[in-house]
Amino acid sequence: MNNPNLKKPRLDLTYGNPSFLQEVWAYQKDYTIDFKIKSMPYKLGKTADPDLEKNIKEIHKKYKNCKITKKSQIVVTVGAVQALQAAMYAYRKIYGPRYLYSPRPYWGRFQEFAASQQMTMCDWLSTDSEPDKNLKAIAKNDHGKTVITLITTPNNPDGELYSKYKADIRDACYNWPQYTKKPVLLGDDVVIFSLSKLSGHSSTRLGWAVVRNPQIATLMQEYVELFSSGVSIESQTQAAMVLSNLLEGSPESFFKLGRVKLAARNLILKDLVKKHKLPIKILSKDGMFWYIECRPQVVFDLKVNCFAGSACGDLKKDRFRFNIGCSTEDFEDLCVRLENLSKIYND
Numbered sequence: 262m263n264n265p266n267l268k269k270p271r272l273d274l275t276y277g278n279p280s281f282l283q284e285v286w287a288y289q290k291d292y293t294i295d296f297k298i299k300s301m302p303y304k305l306g307k308t309a310d311p312d313l314e315k316n317i318k319e320i321h322k323k324y325k326n327c328k329i330t331k332k333s334q335i336v337v338t339v340g341a342v343q344a345l346q347a348a349m350y351a352y353r354k355i356y357g358p359r360y361l362y363s364p365r366p367y368w369g370r371f372q373e374f375a376a377s378q379q380m381t382m383c384d385w386l387s388t389d390s391e392p393d394k395n396l397k398a399i400a401k402n403d404h405g406k407t408v409i410t411l412i413t414t415p416n417n418p419d420g421e422l423y424s425k426y427k428a429d430i431r432d433a434c435y436n437w438p439q440y441t442k443k444p445v446l447l448g449d450d451v452v453i454f455s456l457s458k459l460s461g462h463s464s465t466r467l468g469w470a471v472v473r474n475p476q477i478a479t480l481m482q483e484y485v486e487l488f489s490s491g492v493s494i495e496s497q498t499q500a501a502m503v504l505s506n507l508l509e510g511s512p513e514s515f516f517k518l519g520r521v522k523l524a525a526r527n528l529i530l531k532d533l534v535k536k537h538k539l540p541i542k543i544l545s546k547d548g549m550f551w552y553i554e555c556r557p558q559v560v561f562d563l564k565v566n567c568f569a570g571s572a573c574g575d576l577k578k579d580r581f582r583f584n585i586g587c588s589t590e591d592f593e594d595l596c597v598r599l600e601n602l603s604k605i606y607n608d
């Protein structure tokens with residue numbers, strides 16, 4: 262593609278880096294993120310910084326995206342990735358489940374996490390495969406605990422809400438106003454969040470779980486202690502500060518601007534596909550990922566790196582996920598590439 266408007270020979274929209282939020286921060290004039298490095302000893306056991314814990318509970322109450330009760334425990338983790346693994350570890354230790362059910366398509370790394378806990382991904386709601394039918398029967402006899410359910414709301418990659426289904430573990434990383442019109446008030450046993458997706462601070466590596474069952478919370482804490490000797494206190498201080506800015510500054514404007522940006526990007530792509538009659542079927546309605554179905558040649562012609570739907574457990578062929586929560590520059594680059602496609606496909 263020799264278009265002078267394209268700065269990069271190849272655009273990379275594979276990973277879910279929410280760079281668009283960096284630009285949103287730039288508009289938040291009354292926010293202050295500053296941070297002093299302190300020297301700290303190991304801090305094992307329950308390691309959540311009290312300010313962080315308080316701010317986490319407050320932000321959930323304010324945005325009504327997770328039920329907080331007197332019994333809710335906050336387990337702070339190294340990114341949501343560790344919260345997911347810690348939750349699987351806890352369930353396996355208590356109930357010994359061998360199967361992990363997640364509706365397809367799901368975030369590609371679930372498979373690796375399940376394997377690390379000697380669990381197999383399964384699809385027990387599907388009617389077309391015998392082993393899956395058997396699993397459903399086993400699950401019924403075993404109060405559902407031979408199979409644990411992990412559901413992402415809104416889902417990565419296709420933005421489905423799955424709000425009617427109960428989950429043992431709910432990945433709610435995208436259940437914030439910038440990604441979905443109306444966040445869902447979740448009350449599952451383990452509800453997982455990520456600072457990366459909330460505020461864009463991916464490199465702080467901070468995640469957390471709101472946990473109802475004290476035994477699960479203790480085991481999740483044990484996992485954090487065993488596998489990372491707690492969570493960096495500097496990261497927790499930074500996260501507490503980010504949340505306090507979001508609670509005290511002009512929080513509506515941060516989420517509103519994020520929402521406007523993502524919603525506009527989804528619309529622009531829809532219009533481009535329609536206007537240029539591109540051979541692309543858009544499967545996602547909203548959110549940070551553009552999930553499409555098209556011939557692989559179309560993606561090849563775009564020269565954009567993305568994730569294959571098959572890596573997300575999608576059984577349908579020729580589906581692809583693009584991160585449209587990228588920087589404005591990369592998003593504009595994607596639009597130019599799509600416009601150029603029309604010359605290949607419509608001439």
Ligand SMILES: Cc1ncc(COP(=O)(O)O)c(C=O)c1O
Pocket residue numbers: 277339340341342343368413417432434454455456457458463466467468
């Ligand atoms: C559904 C989902 N869960 C969890 C994560 C991991 O978040 P973190 O960066 O906090 O580890 C991601 C990141 O892409 C994700 O898409």
